[in-house]
Amino acid sequence: MIQHLVDGILVGSILSLGAIGLTMVMHMLRFANFSHAELLSIGAYCALVFDGVFKALYPPLGNVVGPLSLTWALTLSILISMTITAASAILIDLLVFKRVRSKGGELSMVFASFGVAMIIRNVLGLMFGLQAKLYSQDIVFAVVLSHDPLLLVKPDQIFSLVAALLIMVILHLVLAHTTFGYALRAVAENPNLSQVSGINLNRMIILIWIIGGGLAAAAGVFYGLTNQINPVLGRDLLLPIFAATIVGGIGSIYGAAMGGFLVGIASNLALLILPSGYSPAVPFLIILAVLIVRPTGFFGEERA
Amino acid sequence: MNKHIKHAALTVGLAIGISAYGSAAFAQDCTTKIGAVLPTSVDWGKPIAATAQYVVDQINEAGGVAGCQIEMVLRDSQVDPKVGVDAAKALVDLDGVQVLIGAVSSGVSMPILTSVTVPAGVMQMSCCSSSTAFTGLAQEGKTRGLWFRTFATSGVQAAVGAMVARDRGHKSVAILYKNDDWGQDIGKLIAADFESVGIEVTASVALNDGQASYRAEVTEALKGQPEALYLALYPKEGTAAVREWISLGGTQNMIVANSLKSDEFRDNVGLQYLGNTVGTDTASPRSESASAFVEQYTAHFGGAPSGPGLANSYDATMIALLAMEAAGKDADGAQIASMVSKVTDPSGTPITADADGFKQAREVLAGGGSVFYQGATGNVRFDANGDVSAPAVTWGFSDAGTKELSFISLTDVDAFMASLK
Numbered sequence: 001m002i003q004h005l006v007d008g009i010l011v012g013s014i015l016s017l018g019a020i021g022l023t024m025v026m027h028m029l030r031f032a033n034f035s036h037a038e039l040l041s042i043g044a045y046c047a048l049v050f051d052g053v054f055k056a057l058y059p060p061l062g063n064v065v066g067p068l069s070l071t072w073a074l075t076l077s078i079l080i081s082m083t084i085t086a087a088s089a090i091l092i093d094l095l096v097f098k099r100v101r102s103k104g105g106e107l108s109m110v111f112a113s114f115g116v117a118m119i120i121r122n123v124l125g126l127m128f129g130l131q132a133k134l135y136s137q138d139i140v141f142a143v144v145l146s147h148d149p150l151l152l153v154k155p156d157q158i159f160s161l162v163a164a165l166l167i168m169v170i171l172h173l174v175l176a177h178t179t180f181g182y183a184l185r186a187v188a189e190n191p192n193l194s195q196v197s198g199i200n201l202n203r204m205i206i207l208i209w210i211i212g213g214g215l216a217a218a219a220g221v222f223y224g225l226t227n228q229i230n231p232v233l234g235r236d237l238l239l240p241i242f243a244a245t246i247v248g249g250i251g252s253i254y255g256a257a258m259g260g261f262l263v264g265i266a267s268n269l270a271l272l273i274l275p276s277g278y279s280p281a282v283p284f285l286i287i288l289a290v291l292i293v294r295p296t297g298f299f300g301e302e303r304a
Numbered sequence: 305m306n307k308h309i310k311h312a313a314l315t316v317g318l319a320i321g322i323s324a325y326g327s328a329a330f331a332q333d334c335t336t337k338i339g340a341v342l343p344t345s346v347d348w349g350k351p352i353a354a355t356a357q358y359v360v361d362q363i364n365e366a367g368g369v370a371g372c373q374i375e376m377v378l379r380d381s382q383v384d385p386k387v388g389v390d391a392a393k394a395l396v397d398l399d400g401v402q403v404l405i406g407a408v409s410s411g412v413s414m415p416i417l418t419s420v421t422v423p424a425g426v427m428q429m430s431c432c433s434s435s436t437a438f439t440g441l442a443q444e445g446k447t448r449g450l451w452f453r454t455f456a457t458s459g460v461q462a463a464v465g466a467m468v469a470r471d472r473g474h475k476s477v478a479i480l481y482k483n484d485d486w487g488q489d490i491g492k493l494i495a496a497d498f499e500s501v502g503i504e505v506t507a508s509v510a511l512n513d514g515q516a517s518y519r520a521e522v523t524e525a526l527k528g529q530p531e532a533l534y535l536a537l538y539p540k541e542g543t544a545a546v547r548e549w550i551s552l553g554g555t556q557n558m559i560v561a562n563s564l565k566s567d568e569f570r571d572n573v574g575l576q577y578l579g580n581t582v583g584t585d586t587a588s589p590r591s592e593s594a595s596a597f598v599e600q601y602t603a604h605f606g607g608a609p610s611g612p613g614l615a616n617s618y619d620a621t622m623i624a625l626l627a628m629e630a631a632g633k634d635a636d637g638a639q640i641a642s643m644v645s646k647v648t649d650p651s652g653t654p655i656t657a658d659a660d661g662f663k664q665a666r667e668v669l670a671g672g673g674s675v676f677y678q679g680a681t682g683n684v685r686f687d688a689n690g691d692v693s694a695p696a697v698t699w700g701f702s703d704a705g706t707k708e709l710s711f712i713s714l715t716d717v718d719a720f721m722a723s724l725k
Contacts, residue, residue: 003523004520004523005566007519007520007523008520010519011516011517011519015525050351085411131539131568132539132543132544132572134572137571137572137574138550138574138714139550139573139574139577140551141550141551142551142552142553143551144553152553154551154552173451209721223516226517227516227517228543228545230540232514235514236514236515236516237516240516242646245325268519268520269522271520271523271524273523275510276483276509276510276511276512276520276521276524277483277512279512279515280512280515293551
């Protein structure tokens with residue numbers, strides 16, 4: 001029981017990072033972006049490439065950090081991956097979403113995002129192959145936190161959780177205490193009115209993609225660190241991330257963060273009641289339950 | 305003018321056609337059709353169909369079946385149940401076949417069996433369907449003895465897995481299986497087999513395709529602290545689950561199904577953790593008749609039979625034709641099906657899997673005797689449900705990939721499986 005709870009929190013932190021980016025994009029650009037989870041894949045593969053590059057350039061970087069399987073090279077790669085993924089997100093917006101936005105409606109955007117997701121997935125498959133890849137071949141053994149009740153945690157997961165929480169806190173500080181954060185909230189509230197107040201909407205959209213892409217990249221790397229990397233990683237995480245976004249309420253960053261943990265915990269605890277074959281249904285059930293009980297999500301507000 | 309030439313040409317053509325027909329009829333006065341529904345539109349399906357046709361050609365050269373030439377009407381199943389059923393319906397209703405070869409996938413063979421061949425009383429012989437759902441159907445009497453297959457069921461592999469666990473002295477085992485038809489089938493079978501050799505199954509957990517994390521499932525399987533782990537998974541989720549399992553301190557005593565015989569799995573888990581892993585697989589028999597088939601096939605097709613189900617396809621077609629020979633001319637599906645035991649009779653005259661063997665069988669059968677077909681997959685023997693057994697191997701991971709650990713002969717497999725029931 002306690003093990004499932006802890007596992008849920010650890011998995012949830014990754015979902016939260018993904019959901020925060022998604023909720024911002026969905027709220028500002030007003031469309032369900034089904035390609036968002038693919039940014040996690042881009043981030044994960046990007047870090048894989050740079051991890052290799054750094055190790056080749058300067059072998060001491062290949063040493064692991066403390067008890068983790070994470071190397072210094074990979075730590076650096078996370079930062080580079082966040083940058084590149086953010087850049088890819090902007091590029092995708094310029095190439096696809098911006099054009100569709102100016103011509104088509106909300107539904108066209110949704111379909112375009114499906115197309116983008118498929119393209120990214122298949123390009124990654126072409127470039128890196130369909131087989132699973134790993135940052136490190138070594139298996140890091142879990143640490144026994146308590147014997148009764150038995151509680152096992154992998155050091156990598158603790159790192160992912162701490163790093164994810166840190167990123168969320170930084171984001172919170174930026175949004176709550178800077179002019180940029182204020183502007184962002186203004187755009188979310190009412191794009192037209194915010195423009196009247198002198199906010200550059202296009203610049204805001206780019207900033208949103210940067211945040212969304214960066215967070216997704218971090219989530220992708222953390223996922224790869226605790227699981228494995230493959231081209232369908234984004235597709236597998238899409239539903240839990242959407243569930244987290246909807247539970248939290250579209251547009252609510254804090255809601256998305258909480259939603260991620262909630263979905264993670266619920267999926268893990270579900271195994272105590274449901275046979276394991278049914279566990280993929282849990283995110284769906286959560287979405288349904290939330291939509292019936294509180295259609296705007298826990299932290300969401302009704303949109304005018 | 306033009307019209308006249310056309311007319312004349314047509315008449316001449318017709319005359320030639322009739323005379324050609326006449327000369328063929330003179331050599332052999334009848335043609336019997338058999339049907340085949342095989343996935344010829346996929347690359348691995350073509351050789352299976354070619355092998356079946358090869359058998360028919362051989363038998364026709366040897367004088368045909370029951371005095372008639374055999375014509376195999378081949379239709380593509382496209383690995384699609386709907387297409388397969390349509391094809392089978394056309395063969396049975398329009399061509400009037402009494403024997404149907406096919407299909408390959410269990411998912412295609414099953415609807416053909418239940419909605420076409422059994423209602424029409426046509427015998428169906430599959431080269432390659434492995435699902436134990438057919439066994440269940442046969443036990444309920446719903447196949448009416450018309451169903452046979454020359455491919456061993458998942459039961460063989462499950463039994464060998466239990467045998468390995470027993471021989472290694474494990475007292476308790478947890479099972480992780482893939483949540484699809486194959487995985488559910490083998491997961492259920494192995495659980496029953498473990499129980500019957502006195503091994504406790506601490507947990508049996510289904511793993512779904514494409515899940516973000518298998519942590520919860522693995523934790524669930526770990527709970528009972530089993531001495532060994534049985535895996536019926538594919539490499540992708542297998543790697544993820546086993547890495548979790550090992551990192552959480554699970555036992556490295558693992559028994560795995562043939563689906564994990566992959567370099568991806570070995571490399572991503574790491575050879576250092578797989579020292580105590582034993583895999584199972586069904587195998588070709590190490591018999592003379594099996595090597596004779598390989599030689600014969602290589603000589604005819606210019607390459608060794610490397611694809612799946614080729615030896616099985618050869619035997620399926622040959623046994624069907626032998627049964628037709630035994631049943632005599634104009635026999636119906638049920639009569640032909642009832643003759644299968646007569647041509648695979650262990651106390652009968654052994655015959656080889658080629659044209660000569662067929663000629664010999666013809667004489668023996670004409671004299672009222674029975675024959676024992678020594679096929680490409682060994683001494684084929686169907687049980688009451690139309691299932692065959694197969695020899696098995698156990699294997700382990702090595703630097704070069706996998707290495708065979710032991711060969712378990714058909715007799716040993718059969719004996720062990722009988723001891724389970």
